[in-house]
Amino acid sequence: MKKLLIMIFSLWCTLIWAQSNQEIKIDLKQVVNKVSTENYSVYQNSLRVYQAKEGITVARMNLLPRLNLWKLASAAAEIFAGGPAGAAGGAFSIVEDIAPFLVPANWFRVSQSKLFYQADLEGYKALWANEVLTAKALYHHILLDSSLKDHILKSRKDLDEIYHIVRVRETFGGLTQNISQEIKIRLLALDEDLRALEVLISEEESILAFLMGYPSGTKLKVTLIEMPDYDSLEHLVYEDFDFRALDVSPEVKQFQFFINAADYAKKEIYYSFLGASSLSRGLNGGVFDNLPVQAGLGFGAGASIRIVKTQKEILKAQKKAVEETVRRQLKQLINNYNLDVDNYKNLNERVSLTKNRLKQIYQRIQFGENIDSLQLIESSRNLIDAETALFSVMFRFLNSEDKLSRLIFFGDYAKAKEALKLIQKEQR
Amino acid sequence: MKILIILCILCGHAFAQSDIVQMISDTASLRIEAESIVGTTPYRATEHQIIKNYFVRIKDFVDQLKENARKKRRFNNYLESQEMSKFCSGIFIGVSDWEQIKIDCTRNRFFLCAEDVNEYNESKKIFFEILSDVLLKIFQNTSECQ
Numbered sequence: 348m349k350k351l352l353i354m355i356f357s358l359w360c361t362l363i364w365a366q367s368n369q370e371i372k373i374d375l376k377q378v379v380n381k382v383s384t385e386n387y388s389v390y391q392n393s394l395r396v397y398q399a400k401e402g403i404t405v406a407r408m409n410l411l412p413r414l415n416l417w418k419l420a421s422a423a424a425e426i427f428a429g430g431p432a433g434a435a436g437g438a439f440s441i442v443e444d445i446a447p448f449l450v451p452a453n454w455f456r457v458s459q460s461k462l463f464y465q466a467d468l469e470g471y472k473a474l475w476a477n478e479v480l481t482a483k484a485l486y487h488h489i490l491l492d493s494s495l496k497d498h499i500l501k502s503r504k505d506l507d508e509i510y511h512i513v514r515v516r517e518t519f520g521g522l523t524q525n526i527s528q529e530i531k532i533r534l535l536a537l538d539e540d541l542r543a544l545e546v547l548i549s550e551e552e553s554i555l556a557f558l559m560g561y562p563s564g565t566k567l568k569v570t571l572i573e574m575p576d577y578d579s580l581e582h583l584v585y586e587d588f589d590f591r592a593l594d595v596s597p598e599v600k601q602f603q604f605f606i607n608a609a610d611y612a613k614k615e616i617y618y619s620f621l622g623a624s625s626l627s628r629g630l631n632g633g634v635f636d637n638l639p640v641q642a643g644l645g646f647g648a649g650a651s652i653r654i655v656k657t658q659k660e661i662l663k664a665q666k667k668a669v670e671e672t673v674r675r676q677l678k679q680l681i682n683n684y685n686l687d688v689d690n691y692k693n694l695n696e697r698v699s700l701t702k703n704r705l706k707q708i709y710q711r712i713q714f715g716e717n718i719d720s721l722q723l724i725e726s727s728r729n730l731i732d733a734e735t736a737l738f739s740v741m742f743r744f745l746n747s748e749d750k751l752s753r754l755i756f757f758g759d760y761a762k763a764k765e766a767l768k769l770i771q772k773e774q775r
Numbered sequence: 776m777k778i779l780i781i782l783c784i785l786c787g788h789a790f791a792q793s794d795i796v797q798m799i800s801d802t803a804s805l806r807i808e809a810e811s812i813v814g815t816t817p818y819r820a821t822e823h824q825i826i827k828n829y830f831v832r833i834k835d836f837v838d839q840l841k842e843n844a845r846k847k848r849r850f851n852n853y854l855e856s857q858e859m860s861k862f863c864s865g866i867f868i869g870v871s872d873w874e875q876i877k878i879d880c881t882r883n884r885f886f887l888c889a890e891d892v893n894e895y896n897e898s899k900k901i902f903f904e905i906l907s908d909v910l911l912k913i914f915q916n917t918s919e920c921q
Binding site: 537581583584586588589590591594595751752755756757761 | 817818819820823824827882883885886887888889890
């Protein structure tokens with residue numbers, strides 16, 4: 348019985364251990380879906396959007412009468428005591444509570460909260476897209492670094508074979524002693540590169556797991572993706588993308604909503620003689636919270652209006668700055684993309700030439716020729732550099748395409764609305 | 776007094792009708808502008824804006840009618856007195872033109888026009904919900920409305 352219990356316990360422990368060390372195989376589609384629903388920042392932001400949505404209901408419902416016992420009591424006291432204005436004075440003093448819809452500022456706050464909700468939605472879209480972009484870029488980097496690792500492993504294996512041949516030749520006096528030493532140094536350097544790459548991949552996987560909302564310690568295994576046909580890639584033209592990038596940019600749209608909300612802030616001052624609103628503008632409303640709106644039309648109204656107008660101008664300037672930033676990013680991206688298109692063919696040729704060169708040296712060593720050690724090291728390094736550059740360009744294409752898709756909200760990024768709906772469904 | 780009230784009602788009715796007529800005529804002129812640039816690729820900011828103006832207007836048009844029950848009723852009343860084929864060819868861009876615009880909007884695998892272009896079919900579907908049963912039947916049997 349005791350033995351059986353120990354066996355069951357050890358089996359259970361093994362199962363738990365196996366589960367905790369289990370690798371999760373992921374693909375790009377899963378990355379987009381998980382970031383959309385599980386990412387901590389995206390989730391927080393979706394809750395903010397939800398708050399803003401509820402903020403509209405709060406503002407709208409606050410137009411209806413509300414019960415404030417102390418105010419009622421003080422109004423009643425005023426009525427019965429026959430104060431300065433008697434019954435009428437008492438009734439007017441509680442008009443903001445029993446008939447808030449008579450205060451125009453409250454209506455403007457409802458309109459503002461609708462605009463702030465729209466602005467929040469755009470903010471959510473921007474954040475979601477940035478998180479998806481980062482996660483996808485990490486995925487591409489893991490693939491790139493894994494390819495580099497495989498490539499270095501292969502180079503190391505080739506160099507190791509040469510090392511053994513050279514060692515034999517040196518032992519029998521065919522070659523001078525320094526070649527094997529130089530190869531050994533190169534082998535050690537490659538080992539260092541391999542270890543550094545392993546650490547880098549592990550770090551990238553850990554960040555990706557975090558972005559996807561997995562608990563720390565989760566091991567991810569990325570699946571390979573279909574690479575584009577690089578030979579068919581063409582130059583991009585900036586003017587083709589300019590309109591769309593600005594038209595869909597959530598950052599630009601967000602500022603437009605703030606600018607529209609500024610008009611309501613101005614109206615609040617115009618109608619302040621009918622009372623001021625005590626309703627909160629919500630998180631995004633902070634832009635307007637410091638504007639001086641008095642409860643009642645006073646001599647300061649003119650200056651207040653000028654302040655609101657200036658605030659609107661500030662927002663317009665900020666919007667213009669965002670537009671120019673989008674344009675600059677787009678231009679830079681297209682320039683780099685076109686540069687890579689041109690460089691790709693060069694790099695391909697460079698790889699094939701350096702490969703041939705190294706192959707010739709290896710063959711000469713195998714035939715027993717006395718090779719200059721520096722020449723061998725240089726050729727080996729050249730091949731690794733050329734292949735690394737080619738891999739980097741290949742993956743940079745993927746990242747550039749993805750960044751472009753993010754800027755114009757195309758492909759995976761067109762799913763922003765669905766992503767939000769998915770989270771809101773879960774919230775309910 | 777009665778005459779005054781009747782006059783007021785008539786004026787209100789005429790004003791409401793003119794509102795619908797204005798909406799239709801504005802949309803029609805934007806459609807003509809959008810159709811005139813079909814095939815003039817590559818699209819630059821001006822062409823993109825013309826295309827966007829039309830598709831946004833169509834979307835706003837159906838959204839306004841969907842959200843406002845009174846407007847919807849007035850619109851149905853107005854449409855009953857109109858020829859459906861004339862109305863549809865006036866405000867709706869032809870399917871072949873729409874397909875061509877979508878092709879022209881795609882360069883280097885990327886869709887580069889306003890997103891509203893892709894939402895055109897959805898706007899048309901909402902339009903079905905706006906129409907009364909009688910008008911919907913006529914709408915579905917009119918080739919210009921497809």
